[in-house]
Amino acid sequence: MIKKEDDFFSDMYQSINRAFADVIKEFGGFEISKKGFGFNPNFDIKEAEHDYVIKAELSGMDEKDVEISVEENLLKISGEKKEEISDKKGKYHVSERKFGSFERSFTLPPEIDSSKIKASFSKGVLSIHLPKNEKANTKKIEIKTE
Incomplete structure (x- = not known):
């Protein structure tokens, strides 16, 4: 069997997280958990004059494997990339693809109109359009000399 490239680091990361969670629980704090260590998609955020676009x-x-929600000023994107069920014939020599759940949260700037957020999905790319409030769009004022 071929071990995945990051098994050692993944195991070490989870052990450290469990140790910290145990210590924090002793003091009445919140348990730490992070989803998506195996699969963490890459995100881009681009600002234009009238909106932001997250890809x-x-x-x-x-x-259908992705969920997007907005609560107050927090945009949450979560989902799961499911591992393909393969037949039992053959064996992997290399296994580099990542699978599993992920969750990302972004604090939205105050100028976002959350009621007008739209999302689309094409060719494996999720695009989220976050329009700015009209009053947030600034107008450049020309200064005249006298």
């Missing part, structure tokens, strides 16, 4: 690489996923 995420989600190759191998369908739109």
Whole structure:
């Protein structure tokens, strides 16, 4: 059997997280957990004059595997990239693809109109359009000399 490249680091990361969670629980704090260590999609955020656009690489996923929600000023994107069920014939010599759940949260700037957020999914790329409030769009004022 071929071990995945990051098994050692993944195991070490989880052990450290469990140790910290145990210590924090002793003092009445919150347990630490992070989803998505195996699969963490890449995100881009681009600002234009009238909106922001967030794009995420989600190759191998369908739109039904992704959930987007907004609560107050927090945009949450979560989903699961499911491992393909393969037949028992043959064996892997290399296994580099990542699978599993992920969750990302972004604090939205105050100028975002959350009632007008739209999302689309095409060719493995999730695009989220976050329009700015009209009053947030600034107008450049020309200064005249006298």
